[in-house]
Amino acid sequence: MQKNKSTLIFTILLLSLLAACSYSSVYDEFKSIDEGNWHYKDTLNFEVDIQDTAKMCNFNLVFRHDNDYHYSNFISFVRLEFPNGRARLDTVEIVLASRSGKWLGQGVGDIYSHERRYLSNMRFPMKGKYKFSILHAMRDELLEGVNDVGIAVRKSDQDQ
Secondary structure: OHHHHHHHHHHHHHHHHHHHOHHHEEEEEEEEOHHHEEEOOOOEEEEEEEOOOOOEEEEEEEEEEEOOOOOOEEEEEEEEEOOOOOEEEEEEEEEOEOOOOOEOOEEEOOEEEEEEEEEEEEEOOOOEEEEEEEEEOOOOOEEEOEEEEEEEEEEOHHHO
């Protein structure tokens, strides 16, 4: 029960922060991980409908975990499929803890959030639906302590 309450409080705070910063946000979506256990076969899918191809954007991966997460990093495969069917596959690592074992990122209660840029200052080359697929590339089949994973597309500072 305490874990659910912490997650709810964290979500409310995060949504408030995103609302305050929405001027730079093009797209934000998060997928909750059932019971905090992410199986390696479970692919998270996101779809972004882009009509403005003029603005430059940064693509970020967001990872939220709790104290049950056993590693100091997170590695994932991120597949981006363009409206014309072409795709690119990236491997993205997020460092979650310092060498001393202290969690990095933003923390509320026992929930920690990390946002890692993996594509910078890019323009969407065409209008249409872009599909992001994320799966974890860790050695364990089942990752424990994962709360949410998301995609955040933000306007680039280079485009202002």
